[in-house]
Amino acid sequence: MYAIVEISGKQFKVEKKQKLFVNRLDVAEGKKISFDNVLMVNDGSKSSVGTPNVSGVQVDAKVLKHLKSDKVIVFKKKRRKGYKVRNGHRQAITEIEISDILTGVSKKTTTKKAESKKTTTKKADSKKTEAPKKAETKKASAKKESQDLSSMSVAQLKTLAKDKGITGISSMKKADLIKALS
Numbered sequence: 001m002y003a004i005v006e007i008s009g010k011q012f013k014v015e016k017k018q019k020l021f022v023n024r025l026d027v028a029e030g031k032k033i034s035f036d037n038v039l040m041v042n043d044g045s046k047s048s049v050g051t052p053n054v055s056g057v058q059v060d061a062k063v064l065k066h067l068k069s070d071k072v073i074v075f076k077k078k079r080r081k082g083y084k085v086r087n088g089h090r091q092a093i094t095e096i097e098i099s100d101i102l103t104g105v106s107k108k109t110t111t112k113k114a115e116s117k118k119t120t121t122k123k124a125d126s127k128k129t130e131a132p133k134k135a136e137t138k139k140a141s142a143k144k145e146s147q148d149l150s151s152m153s154v155a156q157l158k159t160l161a162k163d164k165g166i167t168g169i170s171s172m173k174k175a176d177l178i179k180a181l182s
Helices: 112-128 134-151 154-164 174-181
Strands: 002-007 010-015 019-023 032-035 038-042 047-049 057-078 083-103
Touching: 002 032, 002 057, 010 019, 010 083, 038 057, 134 174, 154 174
Parallel strands: none
Antiparallel strands: 002 010, 002 038, 019 083, 032 057, 038 047, 057 083
16 A cells, blocks of 8 residues: 655655655654645555545654755856856755555644634624625725726726717826726
8 A cells, every 4th residue: 555645845655664754844753743635545456546635544654863864065167257166055854654544534633724714704704794884885896996997908998988988088198097087
């Protein structure tokens, strides 16, 4: 059985008891972590591909250690200019071991961001139930019209001005056309 999982922006094909190196994770050594961003699962007889994720599948892993990868040399040169720069860096990585690929898992936990979005939408819904004032709607419609006019091209504005019977539109600029139409 194997799965294709997205871990910190990269896709990995993982199997049970496999060790792999991923970009640095903010989890202490020895702790367990689970990934539910599974793109595909194959259990030998059948495979299921997610759109974009497979629901009810989770990959559990254990963080073994944090370390740095091999040194990468960055060499820059501009020919015939006498310019050479040699730099290097070691990327921070984490070694993990896949402990299990679970299917049929329900998502019980929600993130704090999702909870805060739910509470803000509830507050916004309670504000929407108040009776809106007529002056506010007139101002809002006037703003929408002015925004719509400013997003139009000069040719579109000229055709609108012709339809309304405004004269002298051939010498008008965009700002003048918007003033004349509003």
